[in-house]
Amino acid sequence: MIEVRNITKTFGVFRALDDVSLLVPKGKLVALLGPSGSGKTTLLRILAGLDAPDHGTVILDGVEATERKARDRGIGFVFQHYALFRHMTVADNIAFGLTVRKGKDRPPRAEIDRRVAALLDLVQLSGLAGRYPTQLSGGQRQRVALARALAVEPRLLLLDEPFGALDAQVRKELRRWLRRLHDELGLTGVFVTHDQEEALEVADEVVVMNKGRIEQIGSPAAIYDSPATPFVFSFLGHVNALSCYVKDGATTLFGRTVGVSAPDGAAIAFIRPHDIVLVPPVPGQPYGVVRQISVLGPVVRIDLDLPGDASIETELSRDAFSQLVIDRGATVSLTLRRVRVFVGTSGPWEGETG
Ligand SMILES: Nc1ncnc2c1ncn2[C@@H]1O[C@H](COP(=O)(O)OP(=O)(O)OP(=O)(O)O)[C@@H](O)[C@H]1O
Numbered sequence: 001m002i003e004v005r006n007i008t009k010t011f012g013v014f015r016a017l018d019d020v021s022l023l024v025p026k027g028k029l030v031a032l033l034g035p036s037g038s039g040k041t042t043l044l045r046i047l048a049g050l051d052a053p054d055h056g057t058v059i060l061d062g063v064e065a066t067e068r069k070a071r072d073r074g075i076g077f078v079f080q081h082y083a084l085f086r087h088m089t090v091a092d093n094i095a096f097g098l099t100v101r102k103g104k105d106r107p108p109r110a111e112i113d114r115r116v117a118a119l120l121d122l123v124q125l126s127g128l129a130g131r132y133p134t135q136l137s138g139g140q141r142q143r144v145a146l147a148r149a150l151a152v153e154p155r156l157l158l159l160d161e162p163f164g165a166l167d168a169q170v171r172k173e174l175r176r177w178l179r180r181l182h183d184e185l186g187l188t189g190v191f192v193t194h195d196q197e198e199a200l201e202v203a204d205e206v207v208v209m210n211k212g213r214i215e216q217i218g219s220p221a222a223i224y225d226s227p228a229t230p231f232v233f234s235f236l237g238h239v240n241a242l243s244c245y246v247k248d249g250a251t252t253l254f255g256r257t258v259g260v261s262a263p264d265g266a267a268i269a270f271i272r273p274h275d276i277v278l279v280p281p282v283p284g285q286p287y288g289v290v291r292q293i294s295v296l297g298p299v300v301r302i303d304l305d306l307p308g309d310a311s312i313e314t315e316l317s318r319d320a321f322s323q324l325v326i327d328r329g330a331t332v333s334l335t336l337r338r339v340r341v342f343v344g345t346s347g348p349w350e351g352e353t354g
Pocket residue numbers: 011014016034035036037038039040041042043194
């Protein structure tokens with residue numbers, strides 16, 4: 001288990017982490033997700049012991065470790081640009097963390113060889129032990145980096161955008177593979193990503209960061225279905241954000257009254273594209289004009305122009321789309337399945353579309 005309490009880190013006058021507290025339970029894989037500059041890497045480096053916080057504590061397995069050096073923390077790292085040693089074979093790269101150990105801490109050569117063979121097997125590179133890093137693909141190199149990190153049997157594995165530089169297909173395969181590996185080994189892991197799909201697919205828990213603070217912590221489903229703040233709403237998945245005004249428990253969206261038990265005030269309504277239902281035009285109902293239709297595999301995205309210069313993005317299944325029989329320029333009516341409203345920063349309040 002790893003815990004950080006009230007971590008603050010500044011660079012000059014810039015506050016990269018602002019009172020961050022987080023608990024990573026044993027055996028879980030946790031994603032730090034956020035836009036560039038939100039403090040993800042800074043937090044990871046503090047967990048690793050590569051940087052010291054200005055304030056706050058790091059606790060490893062119940063023991064305060066804030067002052068402990070990186071190499072004494074029992075942690076394995078994989079960084080996006082953490083290069084392998086070019087002059088060493090794959091096997092020697094993986095063995096590195098064990099061969100540099102001193103005296104009785106260093107396992108006998110036969111034991112090191114046995115562990116390297118087992119790790120090569122684990123990362124599915126058994127035939128490539130004698131190759132040099134330049135003779136490997138990007139995905140293979142990342143797997144060697146992971147094997148090297150695992151060789152010292154870390155109690156915690158930290159990964160900073162481990163698959164960031166790889167193409168989409170390889171990235172996808174490695175993500176699945178990492179998840180399986182994690183489940184098999186029962187490691188505790190923290191990985192940094194700015195890719196929401198990666199976080200939602202791979203992690204047990206997602207920590208959404210913004211401007212050096214944690215906005216929300218939760219399971220992938222909870223984060224996606226119940227975003228706690230406007231930021232999380234906008235950052236995860238596509239969403240339509242519409243300015244509106246709440247007065248006496250109601251607001252108006254697309255010319256329709258939506259009941260919402262929120263305080264009066266300027267508000268933003270968030271509607272996911274798949275929560276907008278399109279139907280053939282019905283007189284008197286809110287409508288839009290189809291500007292663009294994009295078929296994206298099993299779903300179809302339809303951009304609509306609304307009266308008054310607004311536009312929204314909607315999404316429906318291929319089946320629903322074919323039943324609708326529409327083309328660009330067609331008029332459709334729309335109803336809302338689910339609306340969530342923030343008044344200032346308070347919310348979300350659930351809208352009743354009646
Ligand atoms: N050594 C440093 N000196 C000065 N500023 C730094 C330093 N390291 C990080 N920062 C700043 O702190 C902020 C957070 O950086 P950090 O690398 O943690 O962000 P991140 O969320 O990992 O972003 P990215 O996804 O781009 O890697 C950034 O604005 C960055 O410029």
